[in-house]
Amino acid sequence: MPVSAIALKVGAVAGLGLLAVPFLGSAEAADVPEVTQDRLSPVAIAADTAAAASLSVHSSACFTARKVGVAVRDAAGNRLDFPGTARNVRICPDGVTVTTAARTLPAGVYTAFGTWQDGNRRWHNLPAQTLDVRSTGTPAPAPSPTTAPTTAAPSPSPTATPSPTASATSSSPAPGFTASPSAGSSPTSTAGAPTWSDDFDGVNVPLGSWTGCSNGPSITASHCTGLPAAVDSKWWAYPDGWKDTSKNGTYSPSKTMSIANGQMNLHLNRDASGTWVSAPVPKLPSPTGGGVQYGRFEVTWKATSAAGYKMAWLLWPDDDVWPQHGEIDFPEGDLNGTIKAFMHRADATSGSDQDAFSTGVPTAGAWHTSAVDWQKDGVTFYLDGKVIGRSTARIPANSMHWVLQSETALGGTVPAVGSSADIAVDSVKFWKAG
Numbered sequence: 001m002p003v004s005a006i007a008l009k010v011g012a013v014a015g016l017g018l019l020a021v022p023f024l025g026s027a028e029a030a031d032v033p034e035v036t037q038d039r040l041s042p043v044a045i046a047a048d049t050a051a052a053a054s055l056s057v058h059s060s061a062c063f064t065a066r067k068v069g070v071a072v073r074d075a076a077g078n079r080l081d082f083p084g085t086a087r088n089v090r091i092c093p094d095g096v097t098v099t100t101a102a103r104t105l106p107a108g109v110y111t112a113f114g115t116w117q118d119g120n121r122r123w124h125n126l127p128a129q130t131l132d133v134r135s136t137g138t139p140a141p142a143p144s145p146t147t148a149p150t151t152a153a154p155s156p157s158p159t160a161t162p163s164p165t166a167s168a169t170s171s172s173p174a175p176g177f178t179a180s181p182s183a184g185s186s187p188t189s190t191a192g193a194p195t196w197s198d199d200f201d202g203v204n205v206p207l208g209s210w211t212g213c214s215n216g217p218s219i220t221a222s223h224c225t226g227l228p229a230a231v232d233s234k235w236w237a238y239p240d241g242w243k244d245t246s247k248n249g250t251y252s253p254s255k256t257m258s259i260a261n262g263q264m265n266l267h268l269n270r271d272a273s274g275t276w277v278s279a280p281v282p283k284l285p286s287p288t289g290g291g292v293q294y295g296r297f298e299v300t301w302k303a304t305s306a307a308g309y310k311m312a313w314l315l316w317p318d319d320d321v322w323p324q325h326g327e328i329d330f331p332e333g334d335l336n337g338t339i340k341a342f343m344h345r346a347d348a349t350s351g352s353d354q355d356a357f358s359t360g361v362p363t364a365g366a367w368h369t370s371a372v373d374w375q376k377d378g379v380t381f382y383l384d385g386k387v388i389g390r391s392t393a394r395i396p397a398n399s400m401h402w403v404l405q406s407e408t409a410l411g412g413t414v415p416a417v418g419s420s421a422d423i424a425v426d427s428v429k430f431w432k433a434g
Helices: 026-030
Strands: 035-041 044-046 054-059 063-073 086-091 096-099 108-117 123-134 196-198 235-237 257-260 263-271 274-277 280-282 295-303 309-317 327-334 338-344 354-362 368-375 378-383 386-391 400-408 420-432
Touching (some): 035 123, 054 086, 054 108, 338 386, 354 378
Antiparallel strands (some): 063 108, 235 280, 263 420, 295 368, 295 420
C-alpha cells in the first residue's frame, strides 16, 4: 500500500559455527600471508559481567588486514562475537595485539577464536579454544601461546513509516564511535547467510547527504536522491518534516543521519529551530515492495544517554490496520532508561493488549546485538544472545515493514536546547523464515 497511508507509532546454525575452508588456487593463495595466533584471552570470565578480549598475532610478512576481531560461538553455533572489531590493522612478523570492546555472556562453555579479513574481504579463522563463562566469575589460567598457522575461511555473506502503539523508548551512540561490534547470534529460524544485510563497510555518506527523501507508492519505490545509488538501493528514511510520535520531534535525515567508519550514525539533537530525529527503513526483499511475513531481524548497535530521546525499533503492519494486526517492538526504551520488548497481539482492540518484557539493561553505554525472531507460532526476543522473552499466542500474521524509529520520548520530557543523543548501528541483518 502507499507509504503515505502509514501512520506514526505511538507506543542456529548447528555445530561449532566455524566456516568451511575452501581450496585456494596458487594465484589466490599467494596474496594471503600466514598469520599465527600467539595468544587469545580470556579463557574464563564471570557470567553477565562485561569483559573484553585480547588477541595477539604475527604474520610471515607485513600487510594490512581490513578487520581483526574475536569470534565467539555457543554450543548451538550462535554468533556472540566480542564487539570492537579493529579495522585496517598492520600485522608484521614482530606481532600486534588487538583489544576488543567489552560484552557480557550468560554462563556456559563457548568456543572463541581470532579472525581477520584480507583485502579481498575473505575471512580467515585462527585456532579455536574454550571460553568458560562461570556463574562464580572465577577466572581460569591464561591460555598457552599457540603457533598454529591461520586457517583461511571466508565469512558468511552478508518499509514506510511506523504507526501508533502504546510503547516506545530510545537509545543511541555518538558519531565518531570507531570500535564497531561483530555480528550477534545466528538465527534460530533459518540457517546460513542473511537474506539481506548491511555492515556499512566501505561507504561514506557525510551528515547532510541524506536528502531528497520521497514518499513513493511503496518502500522500495521510495528514494533519497542525495544518497549514493548503492545506499539508496538498501535504505530509505522518513522524509524531512514528518512529525514523530510525541510531536515534540521532527524527522530530518538530512540533519541526523550519516555513514562512516563502517557504521550508520543517528545523531538525534535539538537546536534553536527544532528537535531533529530519524527513522531509517531497510528495503528488505519483498514481493510487494513493502514488508515481509516472518523472519529474524537483528541489529548490532550502541547508544548514548540523554533525557527526552528514545528508540522504538519496530515491525509495523503494511496495511496500517492497528491495533488489530499487531506490532512488534524491540529494542525499545528511553535513552536514559532500560531496554524493553513488546508484542502487540493480533486481533487486539487497544494498544495495551500486548506482551511486555523488561530486561533491566540500560539502553545506553554498551554495544548490544538485539534480535526479533518472528515465526508463525511465536515471537522470541534476544539481547546479546540471551532470550529475554517469548510470545506464543495471537501472533501477528500480516506482512510488516521494519523501521529503526529513533525519536523523542513519550513521557513528557522534552529534550533541552543544545542536547543530543547518538545511536551507532554497526550491522543490520534479516533472515527470511524458512
